[in-house]
Each structure stands twice: as structure tokens, then as C-alpha cells.
Amino acid sequence: MATSPGPQFEAGVQSQADERAALYPRAVEWLVRDELLPAFPALWVVGPRGCGKSTSMSRFADSVLDLSEPGNRLAAREDPDGALSHAGGTLLVDEWQEAPEILGAIKRAVDVDRSSRRGRFIVTGSVRAAHQAATWPGTGRFIRVRMHGLTRAEMERVERYxxxxxxxxLEQVQFARSEWNRNDYLEAIVAGRFPVAVDLTARNRRRWFRAYVEQLIDRDAQQISLRSPPPRKLRSVLESCAARTSRELNKQATARDAGVDFRTADGYLGLLEDLCIINRLPAWHTKRLQRLTRSPKIVMTDPGMAAHLVNTDAVSLGRDPVLIGQMFETFAATELLAHLETAAEETQMFHARDRDGKEVDIVLESRGKIVGIEVKSSSVVGRDDAKGLMWLRERLGDAFAGGAVLSSGRIPFQIDDRLWALPLSALWTAPGSL
Structure with a gap:
């Protein structure tokens, strides 16, 4: 009988994540240091376990309250205000979900003096607060920062891009010829974005993902769920999400895959979203286009985990014409999602599809301007691959800032007015100015 990895694995994941994450500069670090800590008293940094939150945020902390340690956890549960009373400077409260009472104490500390100094608290955890919405004390007090796994820009140490x-x-920059080929992308997809896993051998990476998923299902989910979900069924829903990553959410199909009823599947999807393992990419809407669907897409947080859950590696993935398209899109989407936090202007990310089947894989919207993105695994692309972008451009007119077909091809070129074919590596290779 399989057993839960338990606290030892959890500590191991965190210590390895800390060690590996320390090797890479993270984009959110300069955001936190330069913009957020000088302006706000409390930050709430959330992301999947093992993505490097603790390592990055500890760089700004004068002291750390690690609630994964039993003594700290007990003290925070029994006397949360007292647990904060001796902290000076910036306090990092790590793994808040181990003692949610600490959030109320932080709220009270912030509320006591609204003019209190900035940068007092950084709160980190691997669980969203949605499951505690009714009692969430952070509204108006915490500035949320979403942290993801390593981007390729961070791995390549391309800072500030x-x-x-x-x-x-798109019309003002010149993208470079890519050194990446299709096999390079396949290897990057299955390696994923977790700092611990990216440099492991394929065999050890499988072991790590297996233990991570067990920890997620057997402990993390049980910890935050009001009704302990049967691990086998929750895992089945997770595996269904991996198999359907970058497809429109179909709750009935997910329920059927997992052998559970519709309501149960819906609850499990929410739980996985709270654990930061899946993302719902909303459907984009505008009055300019009629008959748009409203179903979100499911995108796995980490493409390497998705590959593990569907039991594929770079070689077998390259031979699957359906799955490779989904995984390339997931890879591009997760790269872009991580960069939304540090974009110069607030930007939202969607997908677009109408009831006649016209669609665009990824839609970025910022200040009334739209960018459309298609993702292809092929190394050869042309006008046919940009049909969805042309549809979007024709409907939006001047609001359409541009569109890109991202592929495994190496040479960037212009397809049509405001439409470009770009190597997927353009997401982490800084362009030059025209």
C-alpha cells in the first residue's frame, strides 16, 4: 500500500526548493523590493508548493516565522497576536495555511495604526484564500502577489525582460533568430518549472513528481478541505486536468473521467485551483464580437507535472499530434502567466472562441488594447496558422495591437499587417529596438 510522503517530504521539498531557487533571479523580487514593500504594510505571496516563494521573500525579511515548524504553529494557533509581538523590521510569515489564525493577528496589527510603516509583513503560502472567503481578513490589508514556477527568462537569467x-x-521591436529546435522545447516542457525538478535526470524527475503529487493529494488537499476528498478520486480529477490541459473546461467530461458526479468534480476542481495546481483561463468577451463562448480553459500550472501525470516523456510527446499541441500551448501560457505580475501595465489573460469554431489560443488585454497569440508545435507556419488572429484583427480594428504565431520555427517574420510568426523562445529572448 502506498503511503503519504509526510512531513519529511514536505521539508525536503522546501529545502531543495530553497537551495535551487537561490540560483535564479526571480522577476517578482524586484517588484516586491522596488514597488510593493515601500508602499504597503502587508504582502501576500501565493503560489504552488516548491516554486521558490520562501527563498525569494526571505531576502527581504529581518525575521521569519515558519509555521511549518510545530512549535511556531502551536504558538500561532494559541496566541497569534503574541506570535507577532516580538517581530521587528520586516517579518516573513511562511506557510500561513498551517495556522490561519495568524492572518487575523496581522489584520489587527495593520489596523491598529493605519499610518504605520510600510513593509511590515510578507505572508507566503501554497494555498489561495478562496476556500476561506467567508472569514478571509485580508481584504484591503494585503497586496496579493502571485508567484509561479521558474520562467525560461529566469532560467536563462534574462533580467527585466x-x-x-x-x-x-510588436511593430517597434526586432525579435532575434532562435537557437532552439523542436526537441529543445519538448525537453523544456517535460522538465517543468519547479526549481528542484528542472535539472534532475528524467528518472529522478519522475520520482520527484510522484512524491510531490502524493504530498499534494494525501496531505495538502486534506488539510484545507472541509470534507476530506478520497485521494483516489481527487487524483483522478487531477489526471483528467492534465490530459485536458489547454482545453475548454468540460466538467461533465472531467466527472466522467474520474468516476464522480458533477458536483463532486466541480468541488475538486476548486480545491486544485486553491492549491495553485491548475489555472482557469477565462473566456474573453467583448460587445464587438457576438456568439463568443463563456467556458474557461483549464491550464496546468506546471507542464512538467502535466507530462508526468499523463505518463509521457519528450520522445513519446513528440509522437503524439494531439497532446503535443496542448503541451506547447500550456508551456507558452504558463510562461506568460508568470510575467503578468511584473508587466508595465496591468494585463489580463484570456482565450477566445466563438460558437462557429473560430478561436485564438491566448488573448492579452491591457488598457483597451488586445494582443492575440496562437501556439503551434510545428517548425513551419504560415498564413493558415494565423486565421484566428486575422478574424480577431478584422473584428477589433484599431483595438487590435498585434498578433503572434509562436512556434518551434527559428526565424521571425511578418505574416500580415500586425501579425508575426515568432519563435517560442521570443518569450525569453529579449528583442532589439527598430
Whole structure:
């Protein structure tokens, strides 16, 4: 009988994540240091377990209250205000979900003096607060920062480059020829974005993902759920999400895959979203286009985990014409999602599809301007691959800032007015100015 990895694995994940994450500069670090800590008393940094939150945020902390440690956890549960009373400077409260009472104490500390100094608290955890919405004390007190796994820009140490900003300036920048080929992308997809896993051998990476998923299902989900979900059924829903990553959410199909009823599947999807393992990419809407669907897409947070859950590697993925398209799109979407936090302007990310089947994989919207993105695994693309972008451009007119077909091809070129074919590596290779 399989057993839960337990606290030892959890500590191991965190210590390994800390060690590996320390090797990479993270984009959210300069955001926190330069913009947020000087302006706000409390930050709430959330992201999947093992993505490097603790390592990055500890760089700004004068002291750390680690609630995964039994003594700290007990003290925070029994006397949360007292647990904060001796902290000076910036306090990092790590793994808040282990003692949710600490959030109320932080609220009270912030509320006591509204003019109190900035940068007092950084709160980190691997659980969203949605499951505690009724009692969430952070409204108006915490500034949320979403942290993701490593972007390729971070792995390549391309500092301060944000591809979201570049995509809104397609006509003003010159993208470089790519050194990546299709096999390079396949290897990057299955390696994923977790700092611990990216440099492991394929065999050890499978072991790590297996233990991570067990920890997620057997402990993390049980910890935050009001009704302990049967691990086998919750895992089945997770596996269904992996198999359907970058497809429109179909709750009936997910319920059927997992052998559970519709309501149960819906609850499990919410639980996985709270654990930051899946993302719902909303459907984009505008009065300019009629008959648009309203179903979100499901996108796995980490493409490597998705590959593990569907039991594929780079070689077998390259031979699956359906799955490879989903995984390339997931890879691009997760790269862009991570960069939304540090984009120059607030930007939202969607997908678009109408009831006649016209669609665009990814839609970025910022200040009334739209960028459309298609993702292809092929190394050869042309006008046919940009049909969805042309449809969007024709309907939006001047609101359409530009569109890109991202592929495994190496040479960037212009397809049509405001439409470009770009290597997928343009998401982490800084362009030059025209």
C-alpha cells in the first residue's frame, strides 16, 4: 500500500526548493523590493508548493516565522497576536495555511495604526484564500502577489525582460533568430518549472513528481478541505486536468473521467485551483464580437507535472499530434502567466472562441488594447496558422495591437499587417529596438 510522503517530504521539498531557487533571479523580487514593500504594510505571496516563494521573500525579511515548524504553529494557533509581538523590521510569515489564525493577528496589527510603516509583513503560502472567503481578513490589508514556477527568462537569467510588454510593441521591436529546435522545447516542457525538478535526470524527475503529487493529494488537499476528498478520486480529477490541459473546461467530461458526479468534480476542481495546481483561463468577451463562448480553459500550472501525470516523456510527446499541441500551448501560457505580475501595465489573460469554431489560443488585454497569440508545435507556419488572429484583427480594428504565431520555427517574420510568426523562445529572448 502506498503511503503519504509526510512531513519529511514536505521539508525536503522546501529545502531543495530553497537551495535551487537561490540560483535564479526571480522577476517578482524586484517588484516586491522596488514597488510593493515601500508602499504597503502587508504582502501576500501565493503560489504552488516548491516554486521558490520562501527563498525569494526571505531576502527581504529581518525575521521569519515558519509555521511549518510545530512549535511556531502551536504558538500561532494559541496566541497569534503574541506570535507577532516580538517581530521587528520586516517579518516573513511562511506557510500561513498551517495556522490561519495568524492572518487575523496581522489584520489587527495593520489596523491598529493605519499610518504605520510600510513593509511590515510578507505572508507566503501554497494555498489561495478562496476556500476561506467567508472569514478571509485580508481584504484591503494585503497586496496579493502571485508567484509561479521558474520562467525560461529566469532560467536563462534574462533580467527585466517581460515578453508581455514586448508583445504589445510588436511593430517597434526586432525579435532575434532562435537557437532552439523542436526537441529543445519538448525537453523544456517535460522538465517543468519547479526549481528542484528542472535539472534532475528524467528518472529522478519522475520520482520527484510522484512524491510531490502524493504530498499534494494525501496531505495538502486534506488539510484545507472541509470534507476530506478520497485521494483516489481527487487524483483522478487531477489526471483528467492534465490530459485536458489547454482545453475548454468540460466538467461533465472531467466527472466522467474520474468516476464522480458533477458536483463532486466541480468541488475538486476548486480545491486544485486553491492549491495553485491548475489555472482557469477565462473566456474573453467583448460587445464587438457576438456568439463568443463563456467556458474557461483549464491550464496546468506546471507542464512538467502535466507530462508526468499523463505518463509521457519528450520522445513519446513528440509522437503524439494531439497532446503535443496542448503541451506547447500550456508551456507558452504558463510562461506568460508568470510575467503578468511584473508587466508595465496591468494585463489580463484570456482565450477566445466563438460558437462557429473560430478561436485564438491566448488573448492579452491591457488598457483597451488586445494582443492575440496562437501556439503551434510545428517548425513551419504560415498564413493558415494565423486565421484566428486575422478574424480577431478584422473584428477589433484599431483595438487590435498585434498578433503572434509562436512556434518551434527559428526565424521571425511578418505574416500580415500586425501579425508575426515568432519563435517560442521570443518569450525569453529579449528583442532589439527598430
Amino acid at each position: 517581460n515578453p508581455v510588454d514586448a508583445l504589445f510593441r
